[in-house]
Amino acid sequence: MESSQNVIAGVGLADRPRKSRWPARMDLAQSLTGLVLGLFMWGHMFFVSSILLGKDAMWSITKLFEGYFFFDKAYPGMVSVIVGGIFLFVIVHAFLAMRKFPANYTQYRTFIGHRRLMAHEDTTLWWVQAITGFLLFFIAAAHLYQMLMHPGDIGPYESADRVWSGRWWPLYLVALFAVELHGGIGLYRLCVKWGWFEGKDANASRKRLKVLKWALTVFFVVLGLATLAAYMKIGYEHRDRVGERYTPAWVVPNPMEKAK
Amino acid sequence: MAETNNHRKLRFHILRYNPAQPGDEPRIQTYELEEAPGMTLFIALTELREKLDPSLQFDFVCRAGICGSCGMMINGRPSLACRTVTKDLEADISLAPLPVFELIGDLSVNTGKWMRGMSETLETWVHMPETQRDLKRIEEAMDPALAEEIYELDRCIECGCCVSSCGTARMREDFVGAVGLNKIARFRLDPRDKRTDADFYELVGDDNGVFGCMSLLACHDVCPKNLPLQTQIAFLRRKMVTTGIS
Numbered sequence: 272m273e274s275s276q277n278v279i280a281g282v283g284l285a286d287r288p289r290k291s292r293w294p295a296r297m298d299l300a301q302s303l304t305g306l307v308l309g310l311f312m313w314g315h316m317f318f319v320s321s322i323l324l325g326k327d328a329m330w331s332i333t334k335l336f337e338g339y340f341f342f343d344k345a346y347p348g349m350v351s352v353i354v355g356g357i358f359l360f361v362i363v364h365a366f367l368a369m370r371k372f373p374a375n376y377t378q379y380r381t382f383i384g385h386r387r388l389m390a391h392e393d394t395t396l397w398w399v400q401a402i403t404g405f406l407l408f409f410i411a412a413a414h415l416y417q418m419l420m421h422p423g424d425i426g427p428y429e430s431a432d433r434v435w436s437g438r439w440w441p442l443y444l445v446a447l448f449a450v451e452l453h454g455g456i457g458l459y460r461l462c463v464k465w466g467w468f469e470g471k472d473a474n475a476s477r478k479r480l481k482v483l484k485w486a487l488t489v490f491f492v493v494l495g496l497a498t499l500a501a502y503m504k505i506g507y508e509h510r511d512r513v514g515e516r517y518t519p520a521w522v523v524p525n526p527m528e529k530a531k
Numbered sequence: 532m533a534e535t536n537n538h539r540k541l542r543f544h545i546l547r548y549n550p551a552q553p554g555d556e557p558r559i560q561t562y563e564l565e566e567a568p569g570m571t572l573f574i575a576l577t578e579l580r581e582k583l584d585p586s587l588q589f590d591f592v593c594r595a596g597i598c599g600s601c602g603m604m605i606n607g608r609p610s611l612a613c614r615t616v617t618k619d620l621e622a623d624i625s626l627a628p629l630p631v632f633e634l635i636g637d638l639s640v641n642t643g644k645w646m647r648g649m650s651e652t653l654e655t656w657v658h659m660p661e662t663q664r665d666l667k668r669i670e671e672a673m674d675p676a677l678a679e680e681i682y683e684l685d686r687c688i689e690c691g692c693c694v695s696s697c698g699t700a701r702m703r704e705d706f707v708g709a710v711g712l713n714k715i716a717r718f719r720l721d722p723r724d725k726r727t728d729a730d731f732y733e734l735v736g737d738d739n740g741v742f743g744c745m746s747l748l749a750c751h752d753v754c755p756k757n758l759p760l761q762t763q764i765a766f767l768r769r770k771m772v773t774t775g776i777s
Binding site for chain 1: 604696730745752759
């Protein structure tokens with residue numbers, strides 16, 4: 272009796288063993304890494320799609336990240352540093368997001384049945400997010416390892432050769448849909464999860480966010496397909512000269528040579 | 532205006548199963564009924580039971596969306612039978628009991644058992660120092676705007692629709708659901724409750740609480756009382772993260 276009276280009065284709450292702070296940290300870290308990766312992927316798409324503006328434009332973006340325009344010579348290792356950072360974020364994000372996956376076959380079956388029965392858009396979107404996230408465990412790892420170890424092989428010919436002659440295009444095609452769906456849904460979910468841009472009418476804001484989310488997803492998928500097609504075309508035309516590096520005619524001397 | 536007699540023939544596909552009856556197997560039973568003007572699912576079920584099958588089990592008390600007893604899966608989504616008008620549905624209507632909760636029989640589930648467990652886990656009552664618990668003392672007046680804000684969240688009728696619609700609750704039985712998180716948000720607002728955010732963190736600061744929520748928002752979308760669950764869970768998440776990392 273005394274014990275229940277104490278509970279009602281809130282006595283002793285402060286004396287209990289404290290609950291771990293890790294769930295809060297992990298929730299925040301999952302969101303932050305997701306936010307950084309989602310925004311990075313949008314930026315990344317703009318950078319790689321510079322090929323649509325021409326080989327020189329793409330070359331300039333590549334060399335910008337290699338520091339050529341700051342140090343007067345190219346340091347591909349700078350790209351490796353960025354890739355390493357992104358790789359770390361991907362690992363942390365994937366590890367934290369994995370906690371939410373169905374943990375066993377029973378949970379998997381339950382969720383699948385629930386999703387079908389409910390036919391609720393946001394519930395289905397989460398499932399798409401989980402599946403694309405799972406795919407990205409493999410796709411992102413393969414792509415990032417390649418970029419980490421061969422940062423100098425990014426350029427109009429170098430990338431196009433990898434896409435076509437290196438037969439990376441099937442992986443990039445799957446990656447495009449996986450990333451854009453996963454990232455778009457993830458950024459939308461971050462907004463509703465933390466109450467960002469909610470305003471006075473949460474329902475109306477959510478509708479607007481969802482329209483924006485789909486618009487951006489379609490935009491980036493179309494941009495990505497056009498970009499991939501451009502690299503495939505260049506790679507196909509360049510298939511007999513694989514390994515040749517691209518340098519704009521107006522660049523003298525060759526920045527890679529200068530770096531040596 | 533004269534009403535036409537061309538009422539639809541409704542077909543109800545109802546999940547029948549009585550776990551208390553040995554040997555009973557879950558099955559879908561179909562009943563046909565003529566639709567009446569202004570017919571709700573509650574009226575239809577009552578008519579089915581009176582005219583076609585007295586063994587059909589379902590719950591109701593208030594018939595006005597206040598008690599939360601008649602929550603069930605209507606065409607795959609949780610809702611209240613008493614507030615669902617048949618004219619808004621196709622002629623074929625599927626009915627099933629709410630998942631997550633203990634099945635009593637047919638469409639009747641024991642939400643009370645789950646709700647009590649949740650309430651005990653989250654201590655969903657006002658916590659105040661013993662010295663202030665003088666029942667003869669007149670309670671301090673509350674700011675009307677604040678009282679209104681608390682009342683808004685206190686409109687929850689514990690029907691269980693949010694829990695049944697939640698993918699997390701379906702997968703993880705210890706998850707407290709939107710109803711639990713909404714209650715914490717409600718008591719956090721109440722100035723009579725002297726618990727701090729650190730105390731609330733002890734109750735919902737884990738994957739069974741606010742950090743288990745995957746923001747699927749089905750709870751928000753199906754809530755028959757239109758409670759601002761999305762806003763409250765986001766608010767609670769921000770507060771619990773601030774508490775957790777500080």
